Amino acid sequence: MHEILQRIDEASHIVVIAHVNPDADSLGSASALYTHILRLHKKVSFFCATKNISPKFACIPWFDKIKESYPFSADLAIALDCGTSQRVGVDVECDLINIDHHQSNNNFGTYNLVDVACISTTQVLYNFFEKNEIAINPKMATALYAGLLDDSKGFVGEGVNGTTFAVLNALIAHKAEYENCNRSLRRYASLASLRLKGLMLQNMELFHNGMLSLFCVRVEDMKATGALGMDCESALDESLYLPTVSVALLLKENRDGSIKCSLRCEDGYDVAKIASFYNGGGHKNRAGFILDTSYTLQGAREEILNLLEKEICFEKK
Numbered sequence: 001m002h003e004i005l006q007r008i009d010e011a012s013h014i015v016v017i018a019h020v021n022p023d024a025d026s027l028g029s030a031s032a033l034y035t036h037i038l039r040l041h042k043k044v045s046f047f048c049a050t051k052n053i054s055p056k057f058a059c060i061p062w063f064d065k066i067k068e069s070y071p072f073s074a075d076l077a078i079a080l081d082c083g084t085s086q087r088v089g090v091d092v093e094c095d096l097i098n099i100d101h102h103q104s105n106n107n108f109g110t111y112n113l114v115d116v117a118c119i120s121t122t123q124v125l126y127n128f129f130e131k132n133e134i135a136i137n138p139k140m141a142t143a144l145y146a147g148l149l150d151d152s153k154g155f156v157g158e159g160v161n162g163t164t165f166a167v168l169n170a171l172i173a174h175k176a177e178y179e180n181c182n183r184s185l186r187r188y189a190s191l192a193s194l195r196l197k198g199l200m201l202q203n204m205e206l207f208h209n210g211m212l213s214l215f216c217v218r219v220e221d222m223k224a225t226g227a228l229g230m231d232c233e234s235a236l237d238e239s240l241y242l243p244t245v246s247v248a249l250l251l252k253e254n255r256d257g258s259i260k261c262s263l264r265c266e267d268g269y270d271v272a273k274i275a276s277f278y279n280g281g282g283h284k285n286r287a288g289f290i291l292d293t294s295y296t297l298q299g300a301r302e303e304i305l306n307l308l309e310k311e312i313c314f315e316k317k
């Protein structure tokens, strides 16, 4: 852990990296580090390879500093919440610090701080700040809170425990702007996202006596609603609220012809195993991977349904 602090200390231009299709955890952890590095009077850049980032993340400090062009003059890069090296979204040439909490993380950095016991990368970072007596100011607390809030699904998701609430309590004591984050991240929807959710729930299929839910989203569905890729998640996540559903699968056609596959499951199942067959990544409960353009949506549907039937026990527990 000392190595990481020393490396930050030696660097003159540091880039913090949030993963492609960022969420509040990657943006929040990058933002908290951005604040810390600014305090050290060092040059710092905030990079994310994805172009259109939802305005709901504007509650995270330094949102307006995020750039989609990578600063190759940086002599140190820090990837936050990137479960695989592909999630970084750029080929980093300088030393890379990898800070994350995904089970799929294979320590791809020059230096690695990966703790799969943490519910969010912002929790990994909170522990890091605490252990090294790095003061958490209100901006950092807000950013760390945003990641904890989002990855814990509003503190009701799998993996939430007493530690989650203890960290939460500490962040509020450090003056996290939690009300603003709650409003923006948990009580915000675009019209396009609600239209897409309606369409997805309408077309949801159920298999194995209702234990598996399936969503297929075509490019036309995205165009018709104007929704963003991440807007597919809420129907997928919420299908698990059905008492019968234990595993949820989304197949989304991308504009370039590839297919994004996202999997969710209840505790006691492991969908990261499925993602690993296709070099994907994630956690036991949430994982994903991309199928290249040689797949059609129909072909992908058949193959993954067969694979799930083979690999997952769809018997009543």
Ligand SMILES: [Mn+2]
Binding pocket: 025, 026, 081, 101, 119, 120, 121, 151
């Ligand atoms: Mn995360």
